[in-house]
Amino acid sequence: MTKKKTATPHTKQTKPSSRHKAGRGHCLKLLRQLSAYIDGELASDICKEIRSHLGACPNCEVFILSLQQTVILCRHRPVPPLKSADRVALRRAILKKANAK
Amino acid sequence: MATALKNRSQPLPAQGLDEFGTLYRDHVDLVYRYAHRLCGETEAAKDLVQETFLNAYRGLKNFRGDARISTWLYTIASRTCMKMRRKRKGEPEHELSLDEFVPTSEGEFRLQIPTEGLSPEEALENKELRRALDQAINKLPKKYRMVLILCDMEEVSAKEVGTIMSLNERAVKSRLHRARLFVRRELSARGILDENDHKSRSLRS
Numbered sequence: 685m686t687k688k689k690t691a692t693p694h695t696k697q698t699k700p701s702s703r704h705k706a707g708r709g710h711c712l713k714l715l716r717q718l719s720a721y722i723d724g725e726l727a728s729d730i731c732k733e734i735r736s737h738l739g740a741c742p743n744c745e746v747f748i749l750s751l752q753q754t755v756i757l758c759r760h761r762p763v764p765p766l767k768s769a770d771r772v773a774l775r776r777a778i779l780k781k782a783n784a785k
Numbered sequence: 786m787a788t789a790l791k792n793r794s795q796p797l798p799a800q801g802l803d804e805f806g807t808l809y810r811d812h813v814d815l816v817y818r819y820a821h822r823l824c825g826e827t828e829a830a831k832d833l834v835q836e837t838f839l840n841a842y843r844g845l846k847n848f849r850g851d852a853r854i855s856t857w858l859y860t861i862a863s864r865t866c867m868k869m870r871r872k873r874k875g876e877p878e879h880e881l882s883l884d885e886f887v888p889t890s891e892g893e894f895r896l897q898i899p900t901e902g903l904s905p906e907e908a909l910e911n912k913e914l915r916r917a918l919d920q921a922i923n924k925l926p927k928k929y930r931m932v933l934i935l936c937d938m939e940e941v942s943a944k945e946v947g948t949i950m951s952l953n954e955r956a957v958k959s960r961l962h963r964a965r966l967f968v969r970r971e972l973s974a975r976g977i978l979d980e981n982d983h984k985s986r987s988l989r990s
């Protein structure tokens with residue numbers, strides 16, 4: 685069995701804009717997998733495929749960054765704490781209501 | 786059925802009351818935080834906390850401890866929230882399809898308010914960003930909002946979220962992905978444009 689070397693040299697790349705159009709199918713496929721990708725749930729060969737697409741497709745690279753930023757913002761969005769007066773009042777209201785029925 | 790309900794609404798004996806006291810003391814902050822995220826404001830969150838613990842109180846003697854207490858409380862809070870609040874005005878209660886998240890113009894790829902080079906805490910000091918984020922989350926259909934809040938804000942595992950929402954893990958992940966894409970789009974230029982579009986539409990109607 686002989687290995688055929690068919691890989692085209694990188695110098696033959698098309699212009700970025702037409703490259704993105706040509707890769708539109710890849711972009712859509714990537715869109716479906718982005719959460720799994722940023723959550724580290726994909727097999728290494730798929731990750732590799734995605735990374736090479738990201739390297740060649742600036743739009744997808746910006747997109748994935750913005751999705752990552754969105755998730756990070758969600759993770760860090762604080763909630764104002766419950767005031768201690770409310771904690772006491774709520775407890776009283778719950779027990780009153782529970783025992784009234 | 787009627788007798789079961791009657792039994793449930795009877796006051797707990799002293800021991801149950803102690804148990805409830807401990808449950809409330811140890812978990813009210815968790816339930817409040819979740820409720821606040823779901824409701825987006827304090828008063829509604831307090832109502833949800835009250836209803837959740839009322840339901841927990843009634844179900845306490847049936848709690849067998851085969852689930853984590855936090856999972857059990859998240860479940861009660863989620864169900865209570867589903868029942869309590871009818872659709873809020875303007876809240877789209879539809880399915881989200883992936884197609885609607887494909888960007889079509891240049892400005893949609895990046896976030897409107899850049900966060901590069903900032904820690905998340907620094908980024909969130911921006912009031913406008915905080916407001917946009919809260920608005921985006923509040924605009925999500927409820928079942929997507931719940932999954933996003935549980936997974937990405939409460940950091941509950943997808944498996945546990947499945948238990949809480951009676952979904953399989955795959956469905957949880959699919960909803961989470963759509964919810965994230967929705968919030969991302971709202972934070973991009975497209976979200977801002979849509980917002981203006983919404984306003985002009987509601988003015989017309």
Ligand SMILES: [Zn+2]
Pocket residue numbers: 707710711714737741743744
């Ligand atoms: Zn792409």
